[in-house]
Amino acid sequence: MGTLIEEIFSRKARRPVQAGEIVLLDVDHIMSHDNTTPLAIKAFREIDKPILDKNKIVIHFDHAYPAPNLMAAEAQKRIVDFMKEQGITQFYHQGICHQVLIEEGYILPGRVLIGGDSHSNTYGAFGAFGTGLGSTEIGVAWSTGKAWFRTPETILININGQAKHGVFAKDVMLYIAGMLGMDGATYKSVEFAGSYIDNLPMHERIVFPNMSTEIGAKCGLIAPDQTTIQFLETETKARGPFEMVKAINPNYEKVIEIDVTNIGPQVACHPDVDHVQPLEQVEGLEIDEVFIGTCTNGRYEDLEIAAQILKGHQVSKFTRTIVTPASVQIYDKAMKNGLIQIFHDAGCTIGVVGCGACIGRHGGLLGPGERAFTTMNRNFIGRMGSPQAEIYLGSPAAAAATAITGKITDPRIYLEA
Amino acid sequence: MGKAWKFEDNLNTDEIIPARYNITIIPLELAKNVFCEIKPEYTKTVQPGDVIVGGQNFGCGSSREHAPIAIKGSQAKCIIASSYARIFFRNAINIGLPILECPEAVADITEGDDIDVNLATGEIFNRTNGHQYQAQPLPQFVLKIADAGGIVNFLKTHDIQELLS
């Protein structure tokens, strides 16, 4: 009995667990990537105990892959050597860790996953508990299979109403981030529910738990339903039976009601993710780089809407436009269905699958004084390169429209009603 | 007993230690540059047992562990803040840096006050003005990790199950 997170923790702990209780849980999978694995290896070596179960371990190369410099190359070689030495075989390099984990069937309702990456909250879109931890804890979990958690209190965000044409999950989530602020849900579990969420397809639902990180949450959760199951069975390697976890007589710390009917396209402005404004407030601001991709908005449908807008247009001459599919599977589908051709014809650059320009390691760094419009989830100063650059965040549709004009542009002028 | 060093709300991990110094993970090395941009006098006069007093959302920003390691390496006894960024909170516990939440203490303490903290009971005593504040006591398991000097050290001699037993 309890909130979704209390239910998930109770099943794992095999006893009723309530908010506030500290639990030591068996984790189903432990994820880390090229950026966070080296320090995990260090902690693991110091503990000096063997890996408990190597089938729990999943390692991805995505943040700076293929290595753009010697330091990254050396770090990646050390990780590969470690995997060979330990017999770790669940190793992937065909896209962003969070997307590949979903595609490969690691994310199932009711599972408990930890990741050496702050956007591990993403898995909550499937009713799994996912959260980001420091590297030391990744090393600890390799040898113990466990992690400790304080069972969080829950904020329910009830989202109802019908979104206007040209308004996407990203706009709604940015609106929420603007409303709650960067520490609006610190330590908390955030449950996203309501008729708006119920009617959303998975690729749009994922945006909410993914960006629950931006409001400080420990996890963001959506209860699994038919949409979830169908997606898992058709788009991923996961197979049932599935644990249909749900909240039972939950006690919420806070309930927030949101009506999407009057929300228009939103933009998170430099320099904070909670500095959110309706797009029209910043319309016309000149943009040097447009970047469409990431674990938030680099999925097939995101590319599809961008291609729909870009088709028959050229991107503005001085606005370099980078499109980076989140995974090879997505790239493949985009290629087969002609999206890549549309991007090429419009003058876009296709990035190597992975995190790409998102963390300013490779594939689209910003120089001083430059301004980017991206589909990323955060806009910390210096994230994409120069600390003197500015980052604005919005939907893939807004990004595509902005690429055409070279200025922040409302996508609705390019979308047929 | 120790001196209070006060910091603002939303202190981020780059302000605790700028990313360019994160080339080592040796606590004493990191400690040489802790707070170097926002409070350069800290490293010159900090004494073992001094106390860091922060505001809300202490340690926001990166998930890297260098920030709490740098503070611990500087020999500070603990942090008292109104609230912590989530991953900083876990990282601090796991590396064995005690952290207390106590908005009343944060509001009342001024830089330089002489502060006494009982980590097990959560009692904070301000010797300068005679006020006392009560933070939530640290859970037993946090004290176990802190006593061992971090979770890695704890696991060298214990099974993880012993954390909560």
Ligand code: SF4
């Ligand atoms: S795409 Fe960006 S936010 Fe997502 S995992 Fe990669 S670096 Fe992090």
